[in-house]
Amino acid sequence: MKKYLHWLLGGGRYPVLACMLLITLFFSTFAVGVPVEQDTSSMSSREPAQLADYERFLDRFGNDEDLLLSVTPPELLTPTGLGLLAEVTRRLTELAGVQGVLSLSNARQLVSGLYGAEDRPLLPPFDVTDFTSTVQVALSANPEYEGLLISADQKTAGLVISLADHRGDPTQRRRLIDEVRAMMASMAQRAEFHLTGVGVQQSDVASYIQRDQRVILPLVAVALMVMLAMIFRKVSGVLLPLLATGVSLIWTMGLYALCGFELNTITSLLPPVVMVLAVSNSIHLYNGWLHLDGTDDSRIALLVNKVDELLIPCLFTALTTALGLVSLTISSVPAVRQFGFFAAIGVVISFLVTLTLVPVALSYLPLPASRHRQGLGLLRWILQSIANLTVQHPRAIMIVTVLLLGIALIGLPQLQNNTSLIAFLHADAPLAVDTRYIDEHLSGVNALEFMVEKRDGNPLVGHADYAKLDVFEALARSQQPVANVFSILTLLRPLHRAESGATSLGLPTDDDQLRYELELLGMAENQQMQRRFLTPDFRQARISVWLHDVGSRSATTVTETLLTEGRAIFGPSYSLTPTGSFYQMNQDSNRLVSDMIKSFSLSISLVLLSILILLRSLRLTLLAMIPNVIPILWTLGLMGFYGIDLSTGTAMIGAVVIGLAVDDTIHYLVHYRRIYAGVASDAVMITTTRTGRALMIASLVLAVGFWVGCFSSFKPTIYFSLLVGGTLIGALLCDLLVLPACLILNCPTRKDVR
Amino acid sequence: MRIVTMIWVGICCLTVLTVLVPFASAAQKTGSRYAEQLDWTQDQIVKRVVVPSVEQPQGEVQLIRRHDLLVVQILLSSRILKRVVAVIDAKEKRRWPETHDGYAASNRYREELFRATEKAWEAFRQRSDRNETHQTMAIEFILGHEKSWIALSLPQTEGEYGSLSLIDKQPVKAWRVFGDYVRKNVLEIIKDSFQLDEDAARELLKLNQ
Numbered sequence: 001m002k003k004y005l006h007w008l009l010g011g012g013r014y015p016v017l018a019c020m021l022l023i024t025l026f027f028s029t030f031a032v033g034v035p036v037e038q039d040t041s042s043m044s045s046r047e048p049a050q051l052a053d054y055e056r057f058l059d060r061f062g063n064d065e066d067l068l069l070s071v072t073p074p075e076l077l078t079p080t081g082l083g084l085l086a087e088v089t090r091r092l093t094e095l096a097g098v099q100g101v102l103s104l105s106n107a108r109q110l111v112s113g114l115y116g117a118e119d120r121p122l123l124p125p126f127d128v129t130d131f132t133s134t135v136q137v138a139l140s141a142n143p144e145y146e147g148l149l150i151s152a153d154q155k156t157a158g159l160v161i162s163l164a165d166h167r168g169d170p171t172q173r174r175r176l177i178d179e180v181r182a183m184m185a186s187m188a189q190r191a192e193f194h195l196t197g198v199g200v201q202q203s204d205v206a207s208y209i210q211r212d213q214r215v216i217l218p219l220v221a222v223a224l225m226v227m228l229a230m231i232f233r234k235v236s237g238v239l240l241p242l243l244a245t246g247v248s249l250i251w252t253m254g255l256y257a258l259c260g261f262e263l264n265t266i267t268s269l270l271p272p273v274v275m276v277l278a279v280s281n282s283i284h285l286y287n288g289w290l291h292l293d294g295t296d297d298s299r300i301a302l303l304v305n306k307v308d309e310l311l312i313p314c315l316f317t318a319l320t321t322a323l324g325l326v327s328l329t330i331s332s333v334p335a336v337r338q339f340g341f342f343a344a345i346g347v348v349i350s351f352l353v354t355l356t357l358v359p360v361a362l363s364y365l366p367l368p369a370s371r372h373r374q375g376l377g378l379l380r381w382i383l384q385s386i387a388n389l390t391v392q393h394p395r396a397i398m399i400v401t402v403l404l405l406g407i408a409l410i411g412l413p414q415l416q417n418n419t420s421l422i423a424f425l426h427a428d429a430p431l432a433v434d435t436r437y438i439d440e441h442l443s444g445v446n447a448l449e450f451m452v453e454k455r456d457g458n459p460l461v462g463h464a465d466y467a468k469l470d471v472f473e474a475l476a477r478s479q480q481p482v483a484n485v486f487s488i489l490t491l492l493r494p495l496h497r498a499e500s501g502a503t504s505l506g507l508p509t510d511d512d513q514l515r516y517e518l519e520l521l522g523m524a525e526n527q528q529m530q531r532r533f534l535t536p537d538f539r540q541a542r543i544s545v546w547l548h549d550v551g552s553r554s555a556t557t558v559t560e561t562l563l564t565e566g567r568a569i570f571g572p573s574y575s576l577t578p579t580g581s582f583y584q585m586n587q588d589s590n591r592l593v594s595d596m597i598k599s600f601s602l603s604i605s606l607v608l609l610s611i612l613i614l615l616r617s618l619r620l621t622l623l624a625m626i627p628n629v630i631p632i633l634w635t636l637g638l639m640g641f642y643g644i645d646l647s648t649g650t651a652m653i654g655a656v657v658i659g660l661a662v663d664d665t666i667h668y669l670v671h672y673r674r675i676y677a678g679v680a681s682d683a684v685m686i687t688t689t690r691t692g693r694a695l696m697i698a699s700l701v702l703a704v705g706f707w708v709g710c711f712s713s714f715k716p717t718i719y720f721s722l723l724v725g726g727t728l729i730g731a732l733l734c735d736l737l738v739l740p741a742c743l744i745l746n747c748p749t750r751k752d753v754r
Numbered sequence: 755m756r757i758v759t760m761i762w763v764g765i766c767c768l769t770v771l772t773v774l775v776p777f778a779s780a781a782q783k784t785g786s787r788y789a790e791q792l793d794w795t796q797d798q799i800v801k802r803v804v805v806p807s808v809e810q811p812q813g814e815v816q817l818i819r820r821h822d823l824l825v826v827q828i829l830l831s832s833r834i835l836k837r838v839v840a841v842i843d844a845k846e847k848r849r850w851p852e853t854h855d856g857y858a859a860s861n862r863y864r865e866e867l868f869r870a871t872e873k874a875w876e877a878f879r880q881r882s883d884r885n886e887t888h889q890t891m892a893i894e895f896i897l898g899h900e901k902s903w904i905a906l907s908l909p910q911t912e913g914e915y916g917s918l919s920l921i922d923k924q925p926v927k928a929w930r931v932f933g934d935y936v937r938k939n940v941l942e943i944i945k946d947s948f949q950l951d952e953d954a955a956r957e958l959l960k961l962n963q
Contacts, residue, residue, distance in 0.1 A: 114868065115840030512879050515887065519833040523810065 005304040009363040027254025036209050037262040039202045044584045045332035057579045061542050065198040067161040070438050073191035077135050079126035085157050097176040099162040100528045104149050109142050110498035117498030147443035147484045158442045174203045194434035201421050204431045208713035209268045219708045220272045227701045241282035244357050248278040248350035256342050266335035276705030278350030280698050281314050285358045287694045290368050299367045307359045313670050316614045317663035318351035320607045324659020327603035331595045386736050387688035391681045394741035401738050408637025418645035419589035420551035424714050444483030444546040449580030452541045459538035463514045471569050479558045481550040487543040488533040552589035592651040600654040627739040628661045631730030635723050649716025661731030664695045684740040699732035788928045804915045811915035812838045815947035826940045828893040835889035839871045859935035870906040870926045895940045902936035
């Protein structure tokens with residue numbers, strides 16, 4: 001190895017630098033234009049059965065991603081207010097990508113005529129006398145529109161904008177949403193507008209990702225720069241780690257784009273995380289170089305020795321970090337898998353880049369003056385105090401640690417998974433404001449979809465089929481977070497009332513009448529509504545259960561209740577299949593806990609194995625896990641106490657942190673073992689004061705780097721950044737206090753340590 | 755006395771006849787009165803078209819030569835018969851407003867059409883083949899040299915749209931219509947169904963007479 005290092009820092013410098021420059025130029029062409037995902041498809045698992053159901057649902061009933069627009073003019077039920085609504089409806093209908101718009105202005109009502117139902121506009125002409133009271137009568141006769149097209153207080157109108165199938169052109173929806181918002185802005189003086197829907201959520205998420213890339217990356221760079229400047233107080237101490245970090249970032253993101261991936265909510269974390277992780281090895285190398293003592297003639301030889309000394313710990317710390325991240329690739333969410341894999345690649349790349357670029361760069365520099373070797377006085381004093389504390393009170397440290405652990409374990413069961421795309425955003429984000437408004441005034445914002453069909457493949461044309469649908473609908477309506485339920489019955493009830501001349505809403509009670517009414521629906525001029533709820537061959541029916549924005553936890557409870565009781569209602573000859581993008585999101589959220597446990601177990605196993613290989617001591621390997629598992633348990637307990645939900649972001653904390661936190665432990669134990677001479681307290685005292693500086697610097701830089709993520713637009717990213725940074729500080733404390741205490745309390749013979 | 759008895763018997767017979775005749779089968783009565791005009795067994799279909807469109811077929815309009823009569827038959831076979839008849843009713847109302855000469859005849863036609871539709875629905879509900887989903891009705895506008903009639907019946911059909919053929923026909927109502935109503939209505943129906951202009955429609959009717 002030393003031979004290679006001599007070549008690298010001698011004649012190999014220029015060819016290696018030229019190669020690195022070329023590779024960097026190559027990857028930078030891809031890295032500058034990493035595309036951003038326009039939908040949130042990578043956040044959904046590719047669970048085959050679930051995906052097949054959803055594809056079948058889309059084929060049968062079309063897009064389930066309607067946009068919801070609310071319009072609140074000063075006086076809605078007047079010719080002026082409804083005239084405005086008609087204008088909005090017309091303008092929306094003219095937009096490319098809009099399949100249809102349903103609003104009060106074009107809604108129809110069915111009235112009884114000589115030959116049965118007659119189709120009439122819901123609204124009277126604007127010049128009719130008693131316009132408002134006529135509208136109110138029409139609305140009370142058609143209660144199915146309440147919550148969908150008009151709020152209960154009759155002050156807000158809802159518009160359902162059906163989108164054309166955009167599969168294959170993800171930018172189309174974003175263009176459309178921009179156009180709708182431009183229209184809203186142009187009419188803002190005349191009414192209050194709010195826009196939401198899965199499409200808007202996905203489009204806005206893409207915008208937020210781009211915004212975060214613009215804001216967070218420079219912030220991370222600035223934070224690293226400030227930290228490095230404070231710690232090293234040398235220009236080279238700032239520039240070299242940043243250079244290695246920048247090159248690692250370009251290579252990683254270039255490779256990411258080259259592989260055809262797009263940035264999503266989770267992988268948008270990749271650039272800041274890679275930057276933060278990449279700087280760690282540079283700090284150890286630069287810190288090692290600062291401590292070189294000798295003449296300028298011997299600087300290359302000294303540098304070679306130092307790099308050689310740090311190579312194995314650096315390799316293993318990179319390896320454990322990468323292994324921790326790689327464990328995320330068993331997640332069921334593609335975005336998490338992509339993040340885990342490419343963050344691990346980033347760590348490997350940063351190891352190679354740092355261990356090449358930094359020594360080569362340092363080889364051009366004269367040896368540092370001795371004052372730089374002293375380090376920060378305050379830091380030295382802190383480390384000395386910590387070392388004294390661990391040597392004098394190891395039992396007290398362990399008791400406090402166990403107490404804190406006990407408290408954390410109480411909070412752990414309170415940890416729950418919950419995903420809500422709106423709750424992911426800041427409370428004042430326009431999408432969050434709009435969604436809350438529509439959720440409060442109209443029919444909720446999330447649709448839980450169910451497909452009903454007969455197992456024998458026969459069409460649903462018996463009145464008994466629809467009686468069952470009716471009972472299921474009533475069950476769904478009785479659930480607390482359910483705002484409204486829509487199905488073919490929503491259309492069938494007013495049709496039957498008009499056909500039969502009845503005064504109240506009901507359903508046909510014989511098969512011939514039902515079949516006739518279904519045929520009438522099938523023959524209607526505007527097929528848009530009935531096609532949404534019943535296939536033309538009557539074989540599959542759709543029930544849309546609209547929920548208020550309650551998050552995946554409550555939605556899952558409702559889904560389970562509806563599935564269990566629904567299957568009892570329909571019986572074994574029917575299949576009741578939950579589906580839709582909202583259902584998929586809930587299912588993915590439910591898998592978070594098992595995903596987290598699996599990836600965390602895998603990362604611990606891999607990290608344990610690599611430490612065992614490095615230290616070749618089972619006892620030390622097990623001791624090494626104590627300061628790393630404890631801070632993770634503290635963090636999870638804290639999340640439980642503070643009600644921070646387990647989401648796609650926060651579920652990654654354990655796997656990411658274990659690989660990072662163990663780095664300090666490795667550096668500590670490698671040094672401890674090297675200087676151990678039979679007295680643990682002596683070895684602890686020396687190791688803490690000598691390696692503690694690099695550990696503190698590396699951990700602080702990592703933590704501050706992660707904390708920059710608090711400027712993100714997404715709460716899971718904020719929690720992830722905050723908690724990873726906090727856990728790393730916790731891990732540092734454990735490395736400097738708990739690990740030495742354990743080593744002192746479990747002081748073995750010299751033979752055991754070896 | 756004998757004469758008085760004979761008068762009483764005569765009165766009783768008349769009374770019985772008066773009471774019973776209205777209860778006699780309307781079909782038999784209709785069939786027997788206009789048996790010649792309604793005899794469809796020798797019908798020659800001259801021209802036919804699927805209505806309202808091949809994409810959404812609900813029946814056929816057939817131009818028929820029946821002996822020396824010209825018949826325009828609307829043969830409906832639809833799963834939504836009532837709605838189809840409702841469309842016919844609406845067109846009729848538009849063509850023959852109250853101010854028009856043919857209003858009375860049109861009004862009678864519409865009333866009979868409504869009753870026939872109800873009968874068609876009842877017959878459909880009592881069908882023996884539960885897999886049958888189509889309700890049927892035949893409307894015939896029959897043009898003689900000087901007279902015209904309208905007949906409504908419940909047919910049994912076979913074949914696909916475009917080649918529908920009758921297997922049987924149960925007369926529901928037939929009546930003679932005075933005036934120009936049937937001739938003018940037939941012209942409108944031909945124009946509408948075969949997508950012809952006035953001259954072409956007149957030529958078609960003339961050719962086939």
